[in-house]
Amino acid sequence: MSEKLNSALDTAGPQAGRIEDLWWLLFGFCAVVFVAVMAVLVAALVRRRTPDESMEPTYAGQRTALRYVGAGVLATGAILLGFLIASVTTDRGLDEIETGGARVLTITGRQWWWEIRYEDARPDRVVVTANEIHVPVGQPVLLRLRASDVIHSFWVPSLAGKRDLIPGRDTGLWIQANRPGTFQGQCAEFCGYQHAHMRFLVIAQPPAEFDAWLEGQRASAPEPATDEERRGREVFLAGSCVMCHTIRGTAAGSIVGPDLTHLASRQTIAAGARPNTRDHLAAWVADPQRTKPGARMPVPELPPADLQALVTYLRSLR
Amino acid sequence: MIGDDFYSSPPARALAARGRTGNVCGYGDYAQDSPPAEIVRADAASRTAVLSELRAGPGNPTERKRASLYDDNAWAVSEGQRWFQAFNCNGCHANGGGCIGPALMDDVWIYGFEPENIRATIIEGRPNGMPSFRGRVTEQQAWEFVAYVRSLGGLLRKDVEPGRSDSTNARLAPQSLQKPRQSE
Numbered sequence: 436m437s438e439k440l441n442s443a444l445d446t447a448g449p450q451a452g453r454i455e456d457l458w459w460l461l462f463g464f465c466a467v468v469f470v471a472v473m474a475v476l477v478a479a480l481v482r483r484r485t486p487d488e489s490m491e492p493t494y495a496g497q498r499t500a501l502r503y504v505g506a507g508v509l510a511t512g513a514i515l516l517g518f519l520i521a522s523v524t525t526d527r528g529l530d531e532i533e534t535g536g537a538r539v540l541t542i543t544g545r546q547w548w549w550e551i552r553y554e555d556a557r558p559d560r561v562v563v564t565a566n567e568i569h570v571p572v573g574q575p576v577l578l579r580l581r582a583s584d585v586i587h588s589f590w591v592p593s594l595a596g597k598r599d600l601i602p603g604r605d606t607g608l609w610i611q612a613n614r615p616g617t618f619q620g621q622c623a624e625f626c627g628y629q630h631a632h633m634r635f636l637v638i639a640q641p642p643a644e645f646d647a648w649l650e651g652q653r654a655s656a657p658e659p660a661t662d663e664e665r666r667g668r669e670v671f672l673a674g675s676c677v678m679c680h681t682i683r684g685t686a687a688g689s690i691v692g693p694d695l696t697h698l699a700s701r702q703t704i705a706a707g708a709r710p711n712t713r714d715h716l717a718a719w720v721a722d723p724q725r726t727k728p729g730a731r732m733p734v735p736e737l738p739p740a741d742l743q744a745l746v747t748y749l750r751s752l753r
Numbered sequence: 754m755i756g757d758d759f760y761s762s763p764p765a766r767a768l769a770a771r772g773r774t775g776n777v778c779g780y781g782d783y784a785q786d787s788p789p790a791e792i793v794r795a796d797a798a799s800r801t802a803v804l805s806e807l808r809a810g811p812g813n814p815t816e817r818k819r820a821s822l823y824d825d826n827a828w829a830v831s832e833g834q835r836w837f838q839a840f841n842c843n844g845c846h847a848n849g850g851g852c853i854g855p856a857l858m859d860d861v862w863i864y865g866f867e868p869e870n871i872r873a874t875i876i877e878g879r880p881n882g883m884p885s886f887r888g889r890v891t892e893q894q895a896w897e898f899v900a901y902v903r904s905l906g907g908l909l910r911k912d913v914e915p916g917r918s919d920s921t922n923a924r925l926a927p928q929s930l931q932k933p934r935q936s937e
Contacts, residue, residue, distance in 0.1 A: 691839040
């Protein structure tokens with residue numbers, strides 16, 4: 436997991452770049468206005484009335500005051516109008532992207548994880564994974580956003596603005612990464628108990644590397660190589676796991692929980708709640724509610740030996 | 754109640770021939786020439802035939818104690834509802850309305866309405882189609898199922914029933930002034 440914090444000022448794509456430009460524009464103008472207001476305030480404090488100055492308002496004094504107030508109102512209006520124009524221009528610019536033949540991903544927000552589906556004209560080449568989006572560098576990708584339960588919001592600060600995922604309604608978002616890297620994403624609409632643990636990673640790779648990754652994800656799960664792994668698969672298929680999860684290449688094909696076909700290739704488990712290590716995975720499977728209270732996964736109630744075999748098998752799903 | 758298992762089920766085909774189809778659906782196909790006299794008499798009088806006075810009894814105290822943890826627990830009931838949809842119970846029980854499997858929202862409990870009876874139905878399965886979910890659902894899930902199934906039958910307190918469902922539902926809204934139904 437990248438140690439870098441999410442930041443809309445550390446941009447890696449054209450959309451996020453436009454938003455960053457707008458941010459700096461607003462920041463610059465507001466800073467100038469703030470400094471000007473403070474300077475006038477200080478000047479007023481320093482320049483006191485002289486003792487012999489009359490308190491009576493004069494005609495000329497009132498004219499001068501009126502001119503200053505009028506100029507201030509006009510300047511404020513002009514700046515706000517400028518902000519409005521800049522904001523609308525940025526908003527429209529977010530959709531201006533070269534999209535010919537772009538790859539389409541369907542992203543479904545669920546409590547509390549992300550289902551990622553790489554669409555393909557051939558159904559057998561569709562790839563389903565979870566909580567980790569790989570994209571080719573320099574190519575636009577269209578995200579079709581859906582929600583299965585409540586409203587979520589898709590936000591990768593380094594790549595684009597936020598876009599809500601609304602049940603029963605498709606929304607869309609273009610993203611493009613201009614440089615390789617790992618970018619953090621986060622659900623940005625409060626969606627329940629584990630909203631904060633509904634994270635994901637966007638991994639931008641050179642196109643050749645990306646294609647190799649996608650081809651790897653298309654493959655079925657590897658066959659277990661050792662007795663321990665074989666026993667783990669038995670535990671998986673004979674127990675309650677199979678009721679919710681898919682492992683392609685086995686009889687497990689349920690779509691309630693995340694697809695586990697290539698679980699070991701992901702960097703995190705439980706939607707970014709923990710790094711994907713053996714210890715964390717074992718703790719998660721043994722008692723999901725301890726790692727992520729309220730998570731939709733029940734406690735599988737497995738004997739320790741079965742649990743260890745199961746974790747060994749899951750770790751082999753590269 | 755018109756029949757419950759291999760021994761007291763009515764001969765479906767013979768009943769269907771007499772134009773009685775409503776209660777026969779889902780109880781299998783017993784190619785017997787004529788239904789028992791008691792059923793014919795009950796049918797003619799438009800009343801319900803009771804073939805057996807046997808009733809499912811309560812379970813052991815441990816199960817009873819565990820069931821009580823789930824029955825008054827709104828979270829457990831809503832989890833049960835989620836499993837009910839996720840595991841395609843609707844495929845046979847159609848949101849509790851009944852289709853291939855019996856209805857769950859009426860007051861007929863073929864194998865008993867006590868939590869232990871319903872748990873046994875889920876874990877052990879029943880003849881004529883109800884599969885066994887032993888090992889497929891965890892103990893906790895089984896009890897959550899039980900709580901939800903009991904809520905479908907109107908056996909639970911109104912305030913623990915799920916407030917909303919994503920599917921169309923023939924039941925009255927939980928907050929309505931519907932009288933609690935008496936179980937059989």
